[in-house]
Structures are given as structure tokens and as C-alpha cells.
Amino acid sequence: MNTAPSSQWQADLLQSLPLGIVTRQPDGALWRNGYLAERHPALNEARWRDVQGLRNWFDGNGNIEPLIEIDGESYQVEQHEHDGTSALLLWPAAVAAKFEPQMRHVEQMYLDFREIYRHSFDGIFIADGDGMTLLVNEGCERNYGVPASELIGKHVSEFQKSGLINPVIAMRVIETRERISAVQETSVGKTIMVTGIPLLDEHGAVRKVIINSRDMTELNQLQEELARAQEKLHRVELEVSQLRMGLPVIEGLAMRSHDMQKITTLALKVAKVDATVLITGESGVGKEVLTRLIHREGTRGNGPFVKINCGAIPRDLLESELFGYEAGAFTGAQRQGKIGLIEVADHGTLFLDEIGELPLDLQVKLLQVLQDKTIVRVGGTRPIAVDVRVIAATNRDLQAMVDARQFRSDLFYRLSVVPIHIPPLRERREDILPLVHQFLDEINRQYALEKRFSEQALAALLDYDWPGNARELRNMVERLVVTTPEPLILAEYLPAMLHPEAAHAQESDAEMKIRTAVFERRLVQDAVERFGSTRAAARHLRTSQSTIVRRLKEKAE
Secondary structure (H helix, E strand, O other): OOOOOOHHHHHHHHHHOOOEEEEEOOOOOEEEOHHHHHHOOOOOHHHHHHOOOOHHHHOOOOOOOOEEEEOOEEEEEEEEEEOOEEEEEEEEHHHHHHHHHHHHHHHHHHHHHHHHHHHOOOEEEEEEOOOEEEEEOHHHHHHHOOOHHHOOOOEOHHHHHOOOEEOOOHHHHHHHOOOEEEEEEEOOOOEEEEEEEEEEOOOOOEEEEEEEEEEHHHHHHHHHHHHHHHHHHHHHHHHHHHHHOOOOOOOOOOOOOHHHHHHHHHHHHHHOOOOOEEEEOOOOOOHHHHHHHHHHHOOOOOOOEEEEEOOOOOHHHHHHHHHEEOOOOOOOOOOOOEEOHHHHOOOEEEEEEOHHHOOHHHHHHHHHHHHHOEEEOEOOOOEEEOOEEEEEEEOOOHHHHHHOOOOOHHHHHHHOOEEEEOOOHHHOHHHHHHHHHHHHHHHHHHHOOOOEEOHHHHHHHHHOOOOOHHHHHHHHHHHHHHHOOOOEEOHHHOOHHHOHHHHOOOOOHHHHHHHHHHHHHHHHHHHHHHHOOHHHHHHHHOOOHHHHHHHHHHHHO
């Protein structure tokens, strides 16, 4: 491979080239190759001197014209000098003209690529096979906060030593001769995603290293802004969906599930009349929220709303608080007497929370209010007319209490003219995510924050049973918003009881499959409602339309 071609071979090559070659030795001797001899056989030394533009060359002055004409043919001329020998290369103008368009195209491509390299948003860093910096574009200057002049000509190892870039991957690319990606931290506090690519010569050695860099700080910010915008859009779409069904948007009450839609529809219907309502359900399901909805949407919406927690007021004070008392009714009573909470609720709504805790003797007096619309203050004899709408709520089984003679049956029947039972969250998981978004918006506004949940965190919230229902869920959302250190609330920040792995540690495969299927159906339903069609939902979830349709049918069944 290293044997040089013979002199005769070189001479034959020069003779056969499709361009003219003329040499002048130091002693003045001339030589021309076969191309010129064939095309200009009558061209001797004397005539060479007469060629316009070559006389100075023959005289040793060295200056020649770039374009000459011999026997009517035009040539472009290049001059080369070596060890006292001067050579002229004569390119036929016709040949040069033939390749001129290609040369212009190549030149334009060079200019285009130079501009693309310069203005690329991503950083492009080029080093040679030894790690010396050759080129740095504007994107690279922006990513690292350093002008190109401070990088070009320096060895890449200097950048890590100075703390400018960490880690530097160029030398690893040279050593391994493989593509390498890494995340860099720069001296200006940016997080940069870089990929180094080796360019190899014919022997497999690295001749260049190309490193592409992208500022992940900006990308992460854009992703977070997009996620927040999508969450807001999703919540607006949920609200629009509720309005289309004729349901109001109620803070603290989600109506994604069929059960809650039926309950809300019934509550709105009952709100237009003064019938007594008994709302039952576990603690924290939203009984007070529903009561306030009935009050606000009814004919008494402009009147007072008075809440009495029958289990929170000491028994000795409960009667006087409810019914009031006359002057001098008992020791320590106010001289002028006191109006009771039932009178305060006149022309409005009286909400009796935890009605199951009301003592039996007071149940008789409450029954009188419901039947006669009158009260008698403690220490008084005069009945006082009151116009109140009564809504009661309890988390206890009043029917069982009636059977056990702990609650009056006649009062029970008076209260339960319209019974409404709110199921717990674990039985209507469709409402969990809408509630999470409601609470998240409310708490973000309260604390002037912009926190949001990751998909994994939302899945964990959705999978938990929430024995404390909506109240427990809201407290958990507030806890996570105020304690997590980053804008994105990750699953790792959740307490152990919510962690997916801990929650499922003891579950059987069958239980896991059921939970997974429920979660998938819920995602499909959300996507179809959000994007308007099964085809669009399939594109968003990156699955087939037939899979979307199948999941919806499973839900219907």
C-alpha cells in the first residue's frame, strides 16, 4: 500500500489528463503534455512566447493572465511553483463552463449550511480527534453563557477543570468511538442535554467530535406551562359539560359519576319547594355542600342560612341555643333574654347537622317546629311563629336508631320527606380527579402557588379508598401543595398510605387487574369527553380506535 507509483506511470498519467500542462525547468526547457500536443501540434517555443498573457511567464516575471486563448480556444490558467520548476495548468474554458453550475450549487450549499449552523437553536460544538475546540455556534454560546472566542482553540478538558461544564463528554466519545448522551450542569445554572457523535476516518480513528446540546431548563418550563394549560382546559371542559346537562358548577362537589348527577338533579328539583330533606352519608362526603346548594338554588336563597351541629353543642346549652330563652329563665341568663338559632333562621334555611346526636327530649320540641311552625323559648309560654326550611344531615343509620328507640320514629318520618344518600368516594371514583383539580385550584389561589400533580401521583390518589371522603382528599391536597419543594408533585412525595407500591403490596393479581381495568376505562372516558370523538381520543392515548370503543363498551356493560 505504501509503494509509490513509478515515474513512467506518473508521466503516462500526466500525458492522459484532459487538461493542458506546461512546465518550465530552471534552465528554461519547456515540456507540454499529450493533451496540448494533440490539440495544438504547431505550438512550438517561439509561438508559446507569442500567446497573449504568457510572455511574462516565459520571461520569468511570474505574472500571467487568468484567461488565455490558443488557436481560438480559451483556457483558464493556474500557476504552480516547485523547486525552481514552474508549471501551468490550462483548463479548457468549455470544461470549466460545464461544471460552473455544479460549482455554484456547491458554493450555495456551503453558504446555506454555514447559516444553518450559525442560527441553529440547539448548540453545536465541534472538536478535533485530540479534543481541541474547532467551532462553536451561537446556540452553544447561549447554552453555556460563554462567547465562542473563549472556547475555540482550547482543549475540552479545560472546561471541566474551570467548572464551566460538568461533565465534559468529548474525550469519552474519542476514547469509546461511540455516541454518548449526558445531562450537563453549567456554570450559569442551566441543565443541558448533550449528545456527542464521533466522525471516523477510513482507519477507524476519530477525526472530529460533534456535540449537540439543548437547554432542558427552557424545555422543562415550556412543558410545565403546557401541562398547566391542559389542566385548565380540561377543567373548563368539565364545567361546560356540567352546564350542558343543566347542572351548576359547585365548588367542593364533583358530578362526573352517574350517582352524583342524579343526586344533584334531585337536589335542584327539591330546592324549588319547601319539603324537608334528610341527607345521609359518611363523614366528609359533602352533605353540607349539597345543603348549601339546595338553599342557594331555592326560593329562600336570599334568606339566612343557619347551621347547627347537634353534636358540637353541650347538651345543657343545646336547648337554649336552639330555641332561645326569656329574661330570667335561669341563673346566669341575659337580662333581656336571647333569641334562638331557629328564630335567626326565620325566612331562611335551618341546617341541622349530625341530627342523630339530638337528645330525645329536644326531638319532641323539634317535631313541634316541623308540625306547627312555632317555637317556645326556654322559660316562656308564648308560642313564636317561625318560617324556616329544615334540612337535616347525619352519618348515622337513623332507621337502626329508631328500631333501638334511640330516635323518635315520628321525627324520623317528618325529616325524611325527601331522603338523599351521598355514596362515599370509594364507590364513585370518577369524582376523585375532578375534586382533586377543584381543590388544587382553590389551594393554589389561597397560597399564590402553581403546583400540579404528576400522572403517577394522580393515579395513586385515584387508587386510594379515602375513608374520610372529600374532606380527607382536600386536606391531603393542601398538605401536598404546601409541603412539596417543587412545582410538580411527584408520587415519591406522597405519604406511605398513598404510595402505589405500598397500597398494592398485599393485593391479589385479580384485584390488581380489576383496578387496572377501572383506571383504563376512566382514562378512556376522560379522553373521549375531552377530544370529542373516539378517533381523536385514540390519537391522544396512542392506541387504536377499536380499543377505545371496546373500553367504552366494557364500562357500559
